[in-house]
Amino acid sequence: MSELSRLFHVARADFSYFFRTKWLMAVLISLSVSDMLVTALVYRGLMNFDYFRFLVPGIVVAGLFSAATDTGRRIWLALREGVVQYYMTLPIRTSGLVVAYILSGGLGGIVYSSFLLVIALAVVPHQGIVNALLIIPFMFVLSTGIAGLSAFLASISRRGEIYWVYAQGLQVSMVTISTVFYPAQTIEGFLPGPVATIARYNPLSLAAGALRDSGFGGNPLDLSVLGTLLAASLPLAVSGALAYWVILRTIRLRGKP
Amino acid sequence: MHAVETLNLSKKYGKTDALRGLNFEVEEGEIMVILGPNGSGKTTLLMILCTILKPTSGIAKVVGIDVAKEGTKVREVMGIAFQEARGFWRHKPSSILRFHASMFDIDPTKRQDLIDQTMKDLELWESRDKLFMHLSGGQAKRLETAKVLVQRPKLAIFDEPTSQVDLRGKRKIWDKIKELRNQGSTIIVATNEVREAEYLADRVTILHQGQRVVCDTIPHLKDAIAGGDVVEVDFEDPVSARLSEELKSLGGSVALSPQGNQMRAMVSRAEDWVPKMTSASYNQGAKISSIKITEPSLDDVFMQFTGTTLEDKP
Structure with missing residues (x-):
């Protein structure tokens, strides 16, 4: 078996772990679907359908975010339960292990958000299903970036509670300062200019925007937006991979993370 | 060439010396038992041999390959059963063994039979539908041993293989370890259990405070008293x-x-x-x-x- 197939093997094992956490999956799916339902039913009299059309692609991206951050939880558990040490005895390079984890994090995010995308395409009129499919590889890179960020947070967390605090902090900052749930104009109206700029270039905003405009709106794909999405996501994936690699190296030197 | 060889091997954790200039050899095809109390450096030595830990100084080689320089190559020929069982919590024993077997290129046509047989041999068959996290300490420990038995590596390392295992299970594990040696593997067993050492050892190395005190066959060691x-x-x-x-x-x-x-x-x-x-x-x-x-x-x-x-x- 080649190094590459071993890498995919480890990634697949970790990826399957994500879907074995049934209760977590149930919570994630119910949260995402209930967001759609609440907007569609409860707020029906308060908001118009345009907001629902705006929100649903955002929920797909928020789902991707939640699923990709689960990578950090799995890494944290593997570090503390010693499974990482088992991985370190397998015939695969340390860099291969790191890539496998980031890859499986990316896969978890994209597979989960693809389920949501199917639901979204069923409940919201769409004009660019091919565009939506073409955006998926870019969303995969975004997912690896978020997986990388959560790997970084897991690597610096001494305790499980601390990891959750970091992960929630990440969620609050990345989802709140974004155009996932409200348009950029709303942010500009209430928050200082620099915050609005951050929200505009937040990779979650870019992905949600691309889905709205091209996937559901039917506009041609804006390559500059997708390029910016890649440019914003890749450094996150690299920094997370680096942090995880440092942790594995620390284990080799000190015997513990 | 020795199956395992260390030269002036040292490992420090902060200011604590876990290994202090250890010289240690294991010959091909033998069962070497490392005997020592907790904290004597047994597990540290094994962690270095299986490339999880890097030595602070000195050299360690497995079948002639330097563990610090060519870790991946060492991992291809080596298998370890940890002192504390390590498995994917939400996987069943057979899927943990399948993953392990595939990582070590065990013939896919024989893989499942080998896994089933090993699980039966180690009395894990009844627990085959339980998740790892629901296994008892003894069952998890047997699964840890099963990984190495399925893998059949050139160098098999067992760190306290029968701690938490009942008396009947101990004998089964010991016999399977001997069987593995008879199939051509070199074996290292770390233990602080005298009976385990007496049953398994071709030679015994006594470790104390990170140093080798003596290494010989059991009859010679007893004669030396x-x-x-x-x-x-x-x-x-x-x-x-x-x-x-x-x-x-x-x-x-x-x-x-x-x-x-x-x-x-x-x-x-x-x-x-x-x-x-x-x-x-x-x-x-x-x-x-x-x-x-x-x-x-x-x-x-x-x-x-x-x-x-x-x-x-x-």
């Missing part, structure tokens, strides 16, 4: 100080129990020493209730070479 016979004597009443002094003057190494009515002596020839002891006891009016003559155990060997017992802290 000053004396060679162990005499255990039970007295009806505690022995007087005078008799105790007199018995000590007869030669050998004599130890009295805290209660003062049991004595353990390591002597060169029991047939010479026992008549002198009985005569001295008779003269002092001490009544003997039983005398038992045995050969020294590995515990005695350990005591002889380190001045401490396997249960003592290092």
Whole structure:
């Protein structure tokens, strides 16, 4: 078996772990679907359908975010339960292990958000299903970036509670300062200019925007937006991979993370 | 070429020396038992050999490959059963073994049969539908051993393979380890259990405070003890100080129990020493209730070479 197939093997094992956490999956799916339902039913009299059309692609991206951050939880558990040490005895390079984890994090995010995308395409009129499919590889890179960020947070967390605090902090900052749930104009109206700029270039905003405009709106794909999405996501994936690699190296030197 | 070789191997955790200039060899096809109390450096040595830990200084080689420089190559020929079982919590034993077997290129056509057979051999078959996180400590430990048995590596390492396993299970695991050796693997077993060492070892290395104290076959180690016979004597009443002094003057190494009515002596020839002891006891009016003559155990060997017992802290 080649190094590459071993890498995919480890990634697949970790990826399957994500879907074995049934209760977590149930919570994630119910949260995402209930967001759609609440907007569609409860707020029906308060908001118009345009907001629902705006929100649903955002929920797909928020789902991707939640699923990709689960990578950090799995890494944290593997570090503390010693499974990482088992991985370190397998015939695969340390860099291969790191890539496998980031890859499986990316896969978890994209597979989960693809389920949501199917639901979204069923409940919201769409004009660019091919565009939506073409955006998926870019969303995969975004997912690896978020997986990388959560790997970084897991690597610096001494305790499980601390990891959750970091992960929630990440969620609050990345989802709140974004155009996932409200348009950029709303942010500009209430928050200082620099915050609005951050929200505009937040990779979650870019992905949600691309889905709205091209996937559901039917506009041609804006390559500059997708390029910016890649440019914003890749450094996150690299920094997370680096942090995880440092942790594995620390284990080799000190015997513990 | 040795199957395993270390030269001046040292490992420090902060200011603590876990290994101190260890020189250690294992020959191809033998079962080497590393005997030492907790904290003697056994697990650190194994963690270095399986490339999880990097040595602070010195060299460690597995089948001639430097563990610090070519870790991936070492991992291709080596398998380890950890002291604490490590598995994917939400996987079943058979899927954990399938993952392990595929990572080590076990023939896919024979893989499932091998896994099933190993699970049956180690009495894991009944637990095949349980998730790893629901296995008992003993079952998880057996699964840890099963990984190495399925893998059949050139160098198989077992770190306290039968801790938490019941007596019947221990014997099964020991027999499977011997079987693995007979199939061509070189085996290292780290333990602080004398019975395990006696059952398995071709040779024993005694580790104490991160250093090799001695390495030899069990008969040679026992022969090396000053004396060679162990005499255990039970007295009806505690022995007087005078008799105790007199018995000590007869030669050998004599130890009295805290209660003062049991004595353990390591002597060169029991047939010479026992008549002198009985005569001295008779003269002092001490009544003997039983005398038992045995050969020294590995515990005695350990005591002889380190001045401490396997249960003592290092």
